[in-house]
Amino acid sequence: MKLADVSIKRPVFATMMIMALVVLGLFALTRLNIDLYPDVDIPVVVVTTALPGAGPEQIESDVTKPIEDAINPVAGVDHISSTSQEGVSIIVTQFKLEVDGKSAAQEVREKIAAIRSTLPTDIKEPVIQRYDPASQPILTLTVAGQRPEKELTTYTKDVIKKRLENVPGVGSVDLIGGAEREIHVDVDLERLKAYALSIQDVVQSVGASNVEIPGGNLEQGTRQLLLRTMGKFRNIEDFGKIIIVSKQGNIVRLNEVAQISDATVERTSLSRYNGKPAVGLNIMKQSGANTVQVADQVEKELQVLQKELPGDVRVSVAQDYSVFIRDSVSDVLFDIFYGGLLAVIVVYLFLANIRSTIISAIALPTSIITTFMVMYILNFTLNMMTLLALSLAVGLLIDDAIVVIENIYRHLDHGETPMEAAKSATSEIGLAVLATTFTIVAVFVPVAFMPGIVGRFFYQFGITVSVAVLVSLFVAFTLTPMLSSRWLKKEDEHLSKSGNLLHKVLYYFNHSFEWLNGKYRSTLAWALKHRLTIVLGSIAVFIFSVFMMRFLGTAFFPDTDRGEFTIQVNAAAGTSIDQTDRLCRIIEDRLHNVKEVTNLLTTVGGTNVPVNRATILVKLTKKDERQRSQSEVISSLRSELINFPGANLNFSVEGGPGGQEKPVTLSIRGAEIDKINEIAEKVRSAVHSTPGAVDIESSLEASKPEVRVRIDRDKASDLGVNVYSVASSVRSMVDGFVATKYQEGNEQYDVRVRLKENNRKSISDIENLSIMSSKSGPNDGKINVRLGDVADVFEGVGPSKINRYDRQREIRVDANVSGRLMGEVLGDAMKKVSKLPLPSGYSVSVVGQGQQQAESFLNILISLALAIIFVYIVLAMQFESFVYPFSIMLSLPMAIIGAIMALIAFNSALSVMSMIGIIMLMGLVTKNAILLIDFTNTLRERGLSRTEALLQAGPTRLRPILMTTLAMIFGMIPVALGLGEGSEFRSPMGQAVIGGLITSTMLTLLVVPVVYTIIDDFSMKKAFGWATRLLPFGRKAKYGSEPSTASFEK
């Protein structure tokens, strides 16, 4: 082992080499950003197009469909889903994972630009965004004060929002609730008619009277003066003096036909923090910026800002996403620290020597710190996945050093000096250690490159584990032999039972191995004589483990107790903002009585959210300060509010990698909405009758009441009005038209012209609206046409939103789960749904988390297969044999039983996390078998018979096998117990690994030697005699001959 020899000969060189890595690692650690999950670039482009005042059906036909048709040919489009709702079309285009998000967004932009002229003229410019899962608000602030809401909102918008937008890393700051200032020109319809004016006349006059246009330059000798027309109003009262000239030439001032007021924008959202109205500010970070750093910067800015604010204005942090990240990170660091400590204690018990324990333990921090350097180079962050990788690898990182040190000890026993023992032991064990490490890398590389969204999340996980174990291998071949050669003392190994309690414990613990070795040797000898029993027993155990899988539920990702959840309040379509607010207050009152609840943040309506919908963010006390779990609190509230009148309530927790959709989501697609609705109702009842399904909802909401204006084209034409003039006049009169902007200081406010409220309240008011005709009346005057004379105004119902998926109309039926696992509920629901008769052209499919789970499980199985193949490749290379790897790989099925039993014992589900744990096991359990078989082959090469070799190798390698296995198990105990914040996410992985390690170690100590002898018996010479002549299968000829004792029972 050249590397070890160099390190032993040149200790300063070896120390400095490791020191350099550690220094670089520590430097990298200070630079590593902290985040919850890896920054995953999901190629999704969202197109949001607003058409104010348009209904869902109009939005679908005029905006959504043309844009969908334009986007569809873009290369790499996977799915297009859209929602057409009142005033807005949202199209989400999901691209294949290999597509670059930026170029996809650019292509979508170009396609939309090409059809822009065919879209309705009054749409607002389509907003094209790349979806970023990190673009949830990282902070929500509330601003409260003893002043009118309008003033507070203006102050928040003009001062606080602007200051926060300038904080580095802040992407945007959205204002929620509050009352934004707007100048209203409320026109009196009767007066308008009396002066023979149309609403357009008013809009045009207001717009034309408030302008400021540059007039060029005046040259005066050496001077140049700028010419500017000062046509902007300096105060609101001046608007009243605007002159409107009628067609007849009458001069009318604006204040004669309208009332001008300094008002607020029609309220479409409101927010309340702990029952008190507040202006909310949602702070989003820039894509790629670090959540914790940005939150820190914002808080620093807030501290400065707080001193400058007027005395009555207070800014509070209602929601800080970085707190959970910090807590989670510190808890994983806790797992790493205590896991490492437990592993070191195990090593100390075995080695009973402080020097050798320290030498092995040094591998831990050295490997972890050096891994930080590689993580920094690869642009990783300290997130749940990378830290989970390190916390699971803690027991692993010490393994290589343990195996080397243990072998050094064995050589010290043979009378070698520490220097000699370090050299000979490292060269003796080097290849086995190399092979064990490479099997772990072989397992984690396929995990890192797993396809699909989940694969992206596990990329950093797999690479981090691989890097950490490779670094630990480097340390085991450099620092460990070097320190052993210089620091170990032969006399240290003498144990005595006469010392203190610790010495006694160490003495008896180590001497119990002599007894254990004896027992193991006799059991192994028995097993080698009863190979059929062992083989059949192993097959039975494997079949039993497959059978036990039936009792294991499935879930996508484990639910995490984050100490917060949201209640979505969905009032009936058409419910006013005040009514939705009233319902929210009732729920808030109930929530205040729940002792675990600490804070409530309510948001009614919002950007692209209708006013009949509200969200209540419920924050609970910390996990260790309450007796009930988050899901217990939710269950209790759900049963209390199950029949809440006036609104449907949905409980949801912040999504992990699984996203925000409900666990059970079924998509019903087809051509006709009525037919889809009919099927959706049946699907809904099927889901409803499935135990465990709660919060069941259909995306086709109860139809929204609407007032429809059906124009009689003949009458309209006769009276000189056309459809466009009717529609635009109705919109200007009811919704209003922003005619100009009023400037005060550096800020500009909309000036909205529309009919006064009394003129636009009822259907009869709408019928009485007057439209200016193009035809002239007596005295050449224009005539006003009553809307009711050219159109039918009636009440009807229309869908509140229309969903489409892959350009087909779609209704989604979704549900949360309670008391059962997602896989169970979804499986039962789909059994019922599959029995429903479906007309041709209509389909029901699982989407959302269910679909992702199925895809992810398949990808994990592919990774598992790849991991097994790579392990085989490494083993075949190591043993220079095509057949011996099979005897080692038979330890893999032995691990599954333990993993399943552990998951059942901890009441955990088979999720992505536990399945990755099982893959991890594939690498870990082969370690033991490698140590055993490697030494067996060595002994056989030295001339021992097969049975003798196995009976000597087994007990010799029992100690390092137990040491490494126990170090791994104890290292993972903090992860498996799941005590800290967000620990539920990672604990199933630890549980599966610990369970698998226990059973596989116990079983493989017997099964692997037995299978080794069977494979040896059926060696190529016997089974594939012809092949042996052609290929160098097996190495039997080199090994010792087989004594008659090892044979099948007859």
Add this chain to the structure above:
Amino acid sequence: MKMAFIIYRDIIEERVSGILEKAGVDFYTEWENVKGKGHKTIPHLGTRAYPGYNNVRMIAFEDECKLDEVTELLKEMNAGITMKDDVARMFLLPLEKIL
């Protein structure tokens, strides 16, 4: 005059160097990483089954007193080695002439 060949396991290189130094022998020729096997001892072939190599020192002794001292020290060293496979061997040949 005698020619001595000392053959020993590579890991005890430092011990052998110490002996020569102590005996005042500062002249030798050394071969490193040579393979070898003694009668009924574990070979050192640099393989997984038989890891490690041997080293060989060729020393021409004009002064046989030094040779005696080296011989004694080697015997002393061998007595302290538990693994009998790892003891050093010395082969002595008559040396006719040194140029």
